[in-house]
Amino acid sequence: MTAINDHDVSKFLEVLKQAYGYDFTDYASASISRRITHFMTVKAMDELSNLEKALLADEHLFEQFIQDLSVNVTAMFRDPLFFKSIREKVIERLATYPYIKIWVAGCSTGEEVYSLAILLYEAGYLDRTIIYATDINQHCLHTAREGIYSVERMKEYTLNYQLSGGSRSFSDYYLVKYNSVMFDPALRKNIVFSPHNLATDSCFNEFQMILCRNVLIYFNKDLQERVFNLFYESLCPFGYLALGSRESLLFSSKRKYFEDVDQREKIYRKLV
Numbered sequence: 001m002t003a004i005n006d007h008d009v010s011k012f013l014e015v016l017k018q019a020y021g022y023d024f025t026d027y028a029s030a031s032i033s034r035r036i037t038h039f040m041t042v043k044a045m046d047e048l049s050n051l052e053k054a055l056l057a058d059e060h061l062f063e064q065f066i067q068d069l070s071v072n073v074t075a076m077f078r079d080p081l082f083f084k085s086i087r088e089k090v091i092e093r094l095a096t097y098p099y100i101k102i103w104v105a106g107c108s109t110g111e112e113v114y115s116l117a118i119l120l121y122e123a124g125y126l127d128r129t130i131i132y133a134t135d136i137n138q139h140c141l142h143t144a145r146e147g148i149y150s151v152e153r154m155k156e157y158t159l160n161y162q163l164s165g166g167s168r169s170f171s172d173y174y175l176v177k178y179n180s181v182m183f184d185p186a187l188r189k190n191i192v193f194s195p196h197n198l199a200t201d202s203c204f205n206e207f208q209m210i211l212c213r214n215v216l217i218y219f220n221k222d223l224q225e226r227v228f229n230l231f232y233e234s235l236c237p238f239g240y241l242a243l244g245s246r247e248s249l250l251f252s253s254k255r256k257y258f259e260d261v262d263q264r265e266k267i268y269r270k271l272v
Contacts, residue, residue, distance in 0.1 A: 004033060004036065004037060004048050006029050006033070008048050009029065009032065009033050009036065009048070010025065012036075012048055012051075012052055013025045013027075013032070015052055015056070016052075016055065016062075019055075019056055020062060021200070022066065022136070022197065022199075022200075023197065023199040023200045024069065024199070025199075026199060026219060026220050026222050026223035026226075027199075027218055027219055027220065027223065028217075028218055028219060028220050029220070031218050032069070032218075035068060035069050036048070036051070036069075038068065039051070039064075039065055039068045039069075042068075063138065063139070066136065066137060066138075067137055067139050067140075070108075070135070070136060070137040070140065073108075073214065074108040074109060074110075074111045074112055074214075075111055075112075075153070075156065075157065075160065076111045076112070076114065076115050076149075076153075076156075076157035076160055076161065077112075077115045077157065077160035077161050077163070077164045077166075078111070078112060078115075078160065078213075079213075079244060079245065079265075080160045080161075080162075080163035080164040081163070081164075081264075081265065082213075082242070082244050082245070082265045082267075083115060083116075083119065083160075083164035083165075084163070084164045084165045085261075085262045085265045085267055086116070086119060086242060086267070087119050087123075087164060087165045088165065089261055089262060089267065090209065090240050090242070090261065090267065091119060091120065091123045091125070092123070093240075094125065094129075094208050094209060094240070095123070095125050097208050098128070099128055099129075099130075100120075100125060100128060100129040100130070100208050100209075101129070101130055101132070101205060101206065101207045101208055102116065102129060102130070102131045102132070102207060102208065102209045102210070102211065103131075103132045103134070103205070103207045103209070103210045103211070103234065104116065104131060104132070104133045104134070104210075104211045104212075105134055105196070105198060105210060105211070105212040105215065105231075106134070106135055106136075106198065106212055106213070106214075106215035107133035107134060107135050107140075107141075107144055107193070108135060108137070108140050108144070109140045109143040109144050109149075110133060110140075110143060110144025110145075110147065110193070111149065111157075112211070112213070113131060113133040113144060113191060114147065114173075114183050114187055114188075115161075115164075116131060116211065117131060117187040117188075117190070117191060118161075118166070118173060118187065119164075121186075121187065122166070122168065126187075126190055127190070129190055130190050130191075130192065131190060131191045131192070132191075132192050132194065132204075132205065132207075133191055133192065133193050133194070134193075134194050134195065134196035135195065135196070136195065136196070136197050136198070138195060141193050141194075141195060144193050145188075145193045146182075147182055147183040147185070147187070147188055148180050148181070148182050148183075149180065149181055149183075150179065150180060150181075151176055151178075151179050151180055151181050152179070154170075154171075154174075154181060157170065158170040158171070173187065198215065198219075198223075198227050198230065199219075199223060199226075202230070203230060203233045203234045204234075205234065206234065206235070206236050207234055207235055207236065207239060208235075208236055208239050208240065209235075209239060209240040209241075209242065210231050210234060210235060210239070210240070210241050210242070211242045212227075212231070212241075212242075212243060212247075213242070213243060213244035213246070213247070214244065214246060214247070215247075216243070216247045217246060217247055221251070224252070225252060225253065228249065228252040228253075228254045229253075229254065231254075232254045232257060232270065235270045236270075237270060237271075237272060238269055238270060238271070239269070239270045240261065240267060240268065240269055240270075241258065241267070241268045241269075241270065242265070242266075242267045242268075243266040243267070243268075244265060244266055245264055245265055245266060246266075247266060248266050249266070249268060257270060257271050257272060258270055258271060259271055
C-alpha cells in the first residue's frame with residue numbers, strides 16, 4: 001500500500017467535510033492517518049484516492065468509515081476512582097439545583113452514561129435529572145440506546161462498580177439473557193441519546209455538569225481549544241467539567257475560569 005502523507009490526508013478530509021459535513025480536519029494527524037491506513041488495509045485499498053472515490057459513491061461504506069475513525073474504548077465505571085470522585089465530590093452539590101442537566105459528550109456505546117445514571121439513582125436524584133448523551137458515531141448511539149452488553153464483562157464491571165464506592169448488588173441493575181445483559185429501562189428513561197459533532201456543532205443547552213473523557217486526546221490543539229470554549233459556554237456558573245486523568249484544561253485559555261475539584265481526575269468547577 002502506498003504511504004499516505006499529511007498533505008494528502010488534509011485534502012482527503014476536506015473533501016469528506018464538503019460532501020458529508022463531518023469535520024475531521026483538526027484531529028491529531030498521527031492518529032487520523034493511522035486509522036485511515038487501517039481502514040484501507042481492511043478494505044484492500046492501495047491508494048487514498050481510491051478510498052475517497054469509494055466513500056463518495058457509497059454512503060454505507062462512509063458509515064463504516066466513521067465507525068472505524070471513532071475511538072470507542074469504554075467500560076462501566078471505567079477508571080473507578082474517577083467515578084468515586086464524582087460520587088463523593090460532585091453529586092451532592094448537583095443536588096442543590098432543582099433540576100439537573102448533564103451532558104456526556106463522546107458517549108460511545110453508553111457504558112459510562114449508565115454508570116452515571118446508577119450514581120444518580122443511588123443518590124436519589126435520577127428522577128430530577130436529564131442526561132444528554134451524544135456521539136458522532138450512529139452505530140455506537142444505537143448500542144447505547146439498546147443498553148445491551150456482553151455478559152462476559154460483568155465481572156469486570158462489578159469490580160469497577162465496587163471500587164467506585166458502590167455498595168449494592170450490581171446485578172440488580174440488569175437482566176441476563178443468553179450471553180447478553182440488558183440494563184434496567186428505568187435507568188434509560190432520563191437519558192436522551194443524540195448525534196453531536198464536537199468539531200462542528202454548537203452549544204445546545206445549559207448544563208450543571210459536562211463529562212467528556214478520552215476524546216480530546218485525539219484532537220489537535222486548535223480543536224481542543226474550540227471544544228473547551230464550547231464546554232465553557234454550555235456550563236452554568238459553578239457547573240462541573242469532568243475530564244478524567246488523561247486530559248487537562250492546563251493549556252487552555254479557559255483554565256483561569258475554572259477551579260480544581262479533583263486535580264488527579266481533572267474535575268473542575270466553572271467560576272463565572
